[in-house]
Every structure is written in structure tokens, then in C-alpha cells.
Amino acid sequence: MATSVDESVFQPVDSSWAEFAQQGGLRAVIDPNDATGRRNAAIDRIQRLALERFAHLTEDAVVVDWGCGTGRMTRALAPSVRRVHGVDVTPEMLAEARATPGPDNVEYHDTDGLHVPLPDGSVDLVLSVCVLQYCVKDRETYQAVLREFSRMLRPGGRCLLIEQISPTGTTASDSVGDAATRSDYLAFGDAPLRLRNECAVRLGAPRLFERLTTMHRWTGPLLRGLTTPWILDHNSRLTIDELQDQPYVDWLFELEASE
Numbered sequence: 001m002a003t004s005v006d007e008s009v010f011q012p013v014d015s016s017w018a019e020f021a022q023q024g025g026l027r028a029v030i031d032p033n034d035a036t037g038r039r040n041a042a043i044d045r046i047q048r049l050a051l052e053r054f055a056h057l058t059e060d061a062v063v064v065d066w067g068c069g070t071g072r073m074t075r076a077l078a079p080s081v082r083r084v085h086g087v088d089v090t091p092e093m094l095a096e097a098r099a100t101p102g103p104d105n106v107e108y109h110d111t112d113g114l115h116v117p118l119p120d121g122s123v124d125l126v127l128s129v130c131v132l133q134y135c136v137k138d139r140e141t142y143q144a145v146l147r148e149f150s151r152m153l154r155p156g157g158r159c160l161l162i163e164q165i166s167p168t169g170t171t172a173s174d175s176v177g178d179a180a181t182r183s184d185y186l187a188f189g190d191a192p193l194r195l196r197n198e199c200a201v202r203l204g205a206p207r208l209f210e211r212l213t214t215m216h217r218w219t220g221p222l223l224r225g226l227t228t229p230w231i232l233d234h235n236s237r238l239t240i241d242e243l244q245d246q247p248y249v250d251w252l253f254e255l256e257a258s259e
Helices: 017-021 036-052 072-078 091-099 140-153 207-217 221-236
Strands: 062-066 085-086 106-110 122-131 153-165 193-203 249-257
Touching: 017 091, 036 072, 036 122, 036 153, 036 193, 036 207, 036 221, 036 249, 062 072, 062 140, 062 249, 072 085, 072 106, 072 122, 085 091, 091 106, 122 140, 140 153, 153 193, 193 221, 207 221
Parallel strands: 062 085, 062 122, 085 106, 122 153
Antiparallel strands: 153 249, 193 249
């Protein structure tokens, strides 16, 4: 049972989060190579929309944004809840997060990836957006992280994960490296969690309609805002069998504490 971990297991294979942090903005936490910003903006929009639809937060909720990076989701959730705790293993990311103005109910914490300085049963929702995908293939570490999520959660509390899966089990993005399947994420070990809901959020190789309506340089904010919900609706109905042409997919897992 893992009680400590080499933090390199959480790092992208083609760089480091410390280097990504220097990019600033969405390039620090999504794609550092997106020079125009259109792709990152499209990814950010659809991920935020997915959280709005599935988080089901109340104003008295306490949330942990695990792997918060520069705090983009931490700050986004804050107006809807009582408190958000952003945790991360990278000091450079946390420095950017703390330097960015935000709501008063946000607090940031350094972590080694396995230990979060919060009491047992004190959290309503643990959020992870494109973070577990870096450690899921290291099963011992992954399951230790899930045990820590479970420790923090109140009875009936939930985890909301948006992570990269490979429909074929053979391909992944350059930064992730090792392809992980849906089944890899469902290997909870002895973490007392159960799957409550799941769906596709974003395609690794967006189809023509999505490219033309959310990423094209001539597409205005009104059209992007109108089409993003339609794209999420469409993606969320796709099955693994219908995604075999995709190199990877951002997949949403909603997990519930079972004890």
C-alpha cells in the first residue's frame, strides 16, 4: 500500500508542470503548443460546461480541486459553493494560482499527490480534470490517490473526473504517453467508491462540425457558445464502440463514496 510516491508519476512525459506553468493562461494547463489559443479555449469551454451539468453543487458544498494547476477550475467553482480547496504537486503552478485574483472562499495547498491536509469526511466533491491520466497506469499510486479521495469525502460524497481514455487501448496524447482504457480508471482497488455515471466529453480528434464551429478563426463567441452544448450533448451519447476511430477521448467518470 503506497504511503509515499515519486512525484514524477504525475508529470507529463514530454515536459514538466513547472515548465508548463511558465506559459501562463490556458497554455499552462491544457496545451502549451496552442499558439492561437483557439483549441485551448474550446477545450476549456466544453470541460466547464461538463462540470456545470454534472457537479450538482449546493451553496454549502466543500470541494477539492485535485491537481488544480493555476486554479482555472478552482476559481470557476468558487461562486457556487462554500469553499474550494485547490491542491497541486507543483509549486510553480500554485504560485500562479495564488497570484491570480479570485474569490475569498478559495484556498490552495501543496501536496505530494497522496496526502491532502483536510480532515476525514469533510468534503462533498473531489474534482480531477486531466490529472489522474498521468498516474492511472501506475496502479498502486492510482489506487492510493483514490483512497485519499475516499478518506476526505463525506458519506455519499462524489468524485468527478474528466480524464483521457483510449477507446482502443493503444494511443494517447503526446503528454500522457501511456494509453489507458476505461477499465484502468475503474480499478478502484480497496477504495470504497462506485461508478455512478459516465460519458464522453471531448474527442481527441474533433470532427469537422466541431472544428468549424468552435475552433475556426472566423467563428465568433455567439456561435461558439451556441454550439458547445450541442457538441457536449452529442459526445455524451457516444459509446466506446462508436469511438474506435479516436486516438483518445476526454471521459467523465462520476464516482460516489459507497461507505
